[in-house]
Amino acid sequence: MRSLAYLLLRLYPRAWRDRYGDEMRDLLAARPVRLLTLADLCFAALDAWTHRKLIPSGRGSFLQPVPLLVIGACALWGLWNPGVRDVSSLDRGWAAALETIGFAPALAAASSIAFTAGACLAILGSVPLHAHVLWRAALSKQATPTPAPVALTILGMLGLAYIQIADVYFDLGFPSGPLGKGIEGGFLAPTVLTLALALPYVAQSDPAFGRSVRSAGKANALAAGVTALGWIPAIALTMSGASGMSLRFLIPVAVSALVSLAVCGAVARFALSMPRPAGLPEPATA
Template identity: 40%
Template sequence: MRRRRGVLRIVAGVVLGLYPKPWRERYGEEVADLVDSRPVRLRTVADLAGGVADAWVHHRRVPGARPPRVPLPAILAVGAGALGLLWNPGVRDAASLHGVWERAAGAGAIAAELHRTATALFAMAGLLALLSLWQVAVRVRAAGKDAQERAIRGRMVMVAALVAVPAGFVVAAYVGLGFLDVGHPVGPLAEAMLGGFFSPIVMALVLPLPLTAAASPRLADAVRAAGKSLAVAAILNAIAWLAVAALLAIGLRQASPWFAMAVAASALVSTGMAALVARAVLRRAPHDPVGPSSIGRLPA
């Protein structure tokens, strides 16, 4: 019986750890003392477990509580997974792809122009994401050699080593499928939207580098430049999806409902991912020092 009570007391402690952090900071010590002063039974554990659910539902009532936030890496990982799931209906529906393109091509040269526009803008978005890496890397190499800079440089090397393989794989897959015709041909419409599945993932993979560099004030200009490059990449990615949407609208009668919904969902996920990446870097980068003392001043 004593062993059982000891186990229940341990379980009660674990359950207490499941309460929201603001609740634990305000009431945790008091409740823990109350539990320690009394025998712990199954009903005690059940009451604590019910309190966990109630505390999370009403967590905003706790003074100092903040709304729960989903970590950005988790959101981007879910977005990348969603793009992977949307790949088959969005890029592999041969009947809809060819039907839409044939109808759009019948409208004249606008189809070819939209195809070129979307393909070029997606490629430029991916290149700008890679450019943001170069902007940070060059500044890190020229940074000082004090202890803080060496520590940040070491962390960046570790992060770069972790993301190099998946980023290289994504870039190689994009180049192979979109420009070298590796694998089965997917047709002009799929080629036009192909970059929208890869560019946001490349942006998400390069994100840890500027965020790591943001820990150093000396790298503020590099982080700011990387954020601007990623913001332009996000804008280009969105405009490219508009070109794809125009192609789809012209030949919509030849598209299955599932195909149209898959393309629309892919566009939303892709533009959302790109916007979140750019926003994350710009929020960590200090603003440009613009003011009366800097306007109109000539460089020395």
């Protein structure tokens, strides 16, 4: 784990590594390195790239929030096939998990509920903003953004949520078994979060959508937190059944967990950084 943590430091901008690299290596050497530590390093790397101009001798980043999140979502889809479609590892892993811990079904149910709840919260939280945009578009041809991207975003979110809910709760998808159904939401929900953030990110440039954008941002941040929490039982379930799984299965799942957590952290950060609408007082500072 410590070696992997040192490797993750290579993800940071060169200016950051030149300024803080030695200090961070000393910190990692003095403390135990766990999975949460690796997730924190991924979040911080994303933050460092998006705020490179704040690093001494650094430059402003060309990387923008939505493209970064799209890259993360695409990475999860690329990991989807080896991650949850290795049926033999899924079956053996579930059997091993049942032998290791008696509450494996509860873990699978908890992760499925958290991932589904995160996706649904993101969709429901964006409904007022979508309605506001479409209503304003109906009144004025100059409304921004246009209705077509809004409709496509809605369809994308609903489609992904349907795939997840239909497979997990109605057994209408790929026969991945209880283990696959417990972790697959970690692949799908971050894409819903990314789609839900796209409209607020575009609409924030128009003051008329200020309150709706802020509301959607808070809902999306909450959805990101719920989705991230879903990985706690999912990781526990995977670790309990690791003895029955192949490395070809475990590695994509481990990488997917890190990418998914990084996407959730980025969504929460960007969602909460949405500008406050005019007329609302700024929060008090000490």
